Amino acid sequence: MNYEDTDLYFLQRDVCRAFGDAEGKKIFRRASKLWAELVCTTDYQNSQTYESQLQRLVYPVIAYYKTLLAFGYRMDAALGLVRNETEKAADECAERLANQMRPLFPYHAFRRNIKNFIEYRFPSRGWKSEGLEAKGPVISFRIAECFYYNITRKFGCPELCPVFCEYEARAFAGLSPQILFECGGTLANGHNFCDFCFRKGRGKRK
Secondary structure, eight states: OOGGGSTTTTHHHHHHHHHOHHHHHHHHHHHHHHHHHHHHTOOOTTOHHHHHHIIIIIHHHHHHHHHHHHTTOOHHHHHHHHHHHHHHHHHHHHHHHHHHSOTTOOHHHHHHTHHHHHHHHSOTTTOEEEEEEEETTEEEEEEEEOHHHHHHHHTTOGGGHHHHHHHHHHHHGGGTTTEEEEEOOOGGGTOSSEEEEEEEOOSOOO
């Protein structure tokens, strides 16, 4: 697997456009090297989902961010640049979810399969969800342990956690208009858990 196979497959093109060909290639090479080091030194504990989340999204983002800091970019500037790339990845994830949501996909089918959806998006290897309630037009649950929260602290960049929170919210927009995602407090902004809610929407995807 190469950087080009991750959710940030467009990074080399974007950094060359943003920083010029010479500087962009240097940044990309360093980010790629760091990403490869992270990939090769991680114990995935036989969890394919955990491995995929790290290799395809989390490590590419962390590697790019750490590289920008190493090249002398200020934290706020580096976060802005990383956020731009992560938003692109989130929009593509939203499009995949939209394609999976057939035009007549009913909310009750989503509610019936919510446990499988939670395990797919927030697998127990890196996350801990609790308090699931699925009644009527509202599905709610809490994230007591967040993979993004823990991993960004492990690598000394907790300021990246909100970027991943934004990624999820942007990706879940692909479920609309049939299903609307709402988020209350999060671990990243100081709450004791992340408060997630999926609500039955109105209308059908065009």
